[in-house]
Amino acid sequence: MSCRLLWSAWVRQMVSGLVVLLVLAATASAHEIRPAYLQIDQTGPNRYTVIWRTPMLSGMRLPVVLRFADNVRTVTGPAERSLPDSLVETRIIETTNGTLAGGRVEFVGLQATITDVLVRVRLSDGSVLTTMVRPAQPWVEVATQPGRLEVAKTFVTHGIEHILFGYDHLLFVLALVLLARDWRSLLLTVTAFTLAHSITLTLATLGFVHVPGPPVEAAIAFSILLLACEIVRIQRGQPSLTAQRPWLVAFAFGLLHGLGFAGALADLALPEGEIPLALLFFNIGVEIGQLLFITAVIAAVGLVRLLRYPPSVGRRALLAATYMIGTMAAFWFVERLAAF
Numbered sequence: 001m002s003c004r005l006l007w008s009a010w011v012r013q014m015v016s017g018l019v020v021l022l023v024l025a026a027t028a029s030a031h032e033i034r035p036a037y038l039q040i041d042q043t044g045p046n047r048y049t050v051i052w053r054t055p056m057l058s059g060m061r062l063p064v065v066l067r068f069a070d071n072v073r074t075v076t077g078p079a080e081r082s083l084p085d086s087l088v089e090t091r092i093i094e095t096t097n098g099t100l101a102g103g104r105v106e107f108v109g110l111q112a113t114i115t116d117v118l119v120r121v122r123l124s125d126g127s128v129l130t131t132m133v134r135p136a137q138p139w140v141e142v143a144t145q146p147g148r149l150e151v152a153k154t155f156v157t158h159g160i161e162h163i164l165f166g167y168d169h170l171l172f173v174l175a176l177v178l179l180a181r182d183w184r185s186l187l188l189t190v191t192a193f194t195l196a197h198s199i200t201l202t203l204a205t206l207g208f209v210h211v212p213g214p215p216v217e218a219a220i221a222f223s224i225l226l227l228a229c230e231i232v233r234i235q236r237g238q239p240s241l242t243a244q245r246p247w248l249v250a251f252a253f254g255l256l257h258g259l260g261f262a263g264a265l266a267d268l269a270l271p272e273g274e275i276p277l278a279l280l281f282f283n284i285g286v287e288i289g290q291l292l293f294i295t296a297v298i299a300a301v302g303l304v305r306l307l308r309y310p311p312s313v314g315r316r317a318l319l320a321a322t323y324m325i326g327t328m329a330a331f332w333f334v335e336r337l338a339a340f
Contacts, residue, residue, distance in 0.1 A: 035116040035132070035158070036062055036107075040100065040142075042124040043092075047075070048100060052089040055115065061087050062115055067106040071096045099123070100142050110138035116161075118154070130154055130274070151274050152281045159285020162264050163293070168220055168332060169257060170293055171325055175227040177297055178322070179234075179246040190294065192247040196254025197261055198283055204262030205279050213263045214339055220260050221332035223253040228326030235319060261286060 039051040054062035077091030095103075100121070107117055110133070119140050121129040132154045133140050163169055176193060180186035203209040227249070230242040242249045265282050 035118045036064065038066070038105070038117055038119045040105075040119075040121045042100070042122065044094075045124075046096075046099065047092065047094045050077075050089075050091045050093055052078070052091075053083075053086050054089075055086050056083075062113065064110045064113065064115075064117075065108045067108050068093065069100075069103040069105075071098065071103070072100070103142050104139050105142065106139040107133060108138070111135045116158075118158070128274070130278070132157060148274065148277055151277055155278045156281040156285035156288070159282040159287075160289040160292075161285075162261070162282075163286050163289030166260075166264075168224060168329075169260070171328065172220070172224050172227065172253070172257065173290060173293060174297065175224060175231065175325055176246065176250055177294065178231050178318070179227070179242060179249075181243075185246060188247040189250045190290075192251040193254040193257070194287060194290070196251040197258030197286075200255045200258030201261045201265070201283060201286075202258075202279060204259055205265055205275070209259070209262075211259050214336060216256065216259045216263060218333055218336035218339075219256055221329050221336055223256055224329035225326055225333060227253075228322050228329060231322045232319070232326075235315075235322070 036055060037051075037053040041049045043049055050066075052066055054064060056062075072093050072095055075092040075094050078089040079091070081088045081090070101123060105119070110117065113135055115135070117133040119129065119131050119133055121142050129140075129142060130151050131140060173190075173193070176189050177186065180189050200209065204211070227242070230240055230249075233240050234243045261283075265279070
């Protein structure tokens with residue numbers, strides 16, 4: 001059996017189960033789990049402006065409360081402002097002795113959630129702390145001299161999480177795997193997708209391209225629906241440019257997905273002076289997450305191969321999985337259109 005036929009048989013046998021798992025794991029809105037965001041800027045010897053943004057889910061705010069050290073008191077606020085997907089609190093605090101550096105900020109209730117908090121602290125000496133706080137350790141020490149290693153670690157981690165919890169992006173990558181006829185085709189397709197979304201991610205983050213988020217999210221869902229339709233056409237033996245040049249389709253849609261990645265990165269409020277570093281490592285994190293998913297797909301292929309299903313079972317599984325991908329994509333597309 002040729003490598004191409006072997007690859008096709010493996011994919012057909014395992015894809016149905018993989019899609020079922022993805023669909024069950026995905027929420028109806030298919031949005032990634034967005035982090036909360038805390039920004040603290042020093043404006044005087046002992047005074048700081050605090051911006052605390054928490055995501056909203058079904059009209060409910062994140063049940064997390066900020067707690068500062070005992071030497072911190074609130075001067076004004078908090079003043080609240082509602083956004084479509086979050087609630088923003090602004091306040092001014094001051095320390096009664098010393099500075100905020102070396103102190104601790106706690107996030108009471110975070111341990112009962114699955115939400116991370118991106119923290120950015122800028123002190124008057126020019127030092128900037130950018131880090132991610134996890135529910136397992138719901139507090140952060142305000143370091144006096146945070147290094148670039150911490151910035152790199154924070155953004156590569158968030159890049160990985162963004163792709164692995166962005167179920168629409170995962171379904172798109174899975175559809176690309178289904179289009180690949182052999183290992184060479186898979187490599188070219190994934191490389192084209194990576195190159196394309198890296199281009200638009202960079203351009204949008206650096207401010208050269210400005211596209212509203214809601215239309216991009218709707219278009220991403222539509223791209224998944226189109227790929228599902230193309231897979232069905234190919235299975236029916238109909239001629240298709242997608243079948244002949246999947247890498248070209250991956251590149252075209254990759255430009256669109258890069259804008260979606262840029263929207264997620266914009267939510268993190270990139271640290272001033274470290275934008276290139278943060279952009280680089282966020283993109284690296286996205287690629288790591290994508291490779292982890294593709295590796296999991298290939299591993300599942302190898303495991304299912306051992307079951308030796310009849311070819312007819314594989315064909316039916318592939319068709320059913322493709323319709324599931326298309327159905328979810330259509331639902332997301334309509335939902336996101338209705339959102340704006």
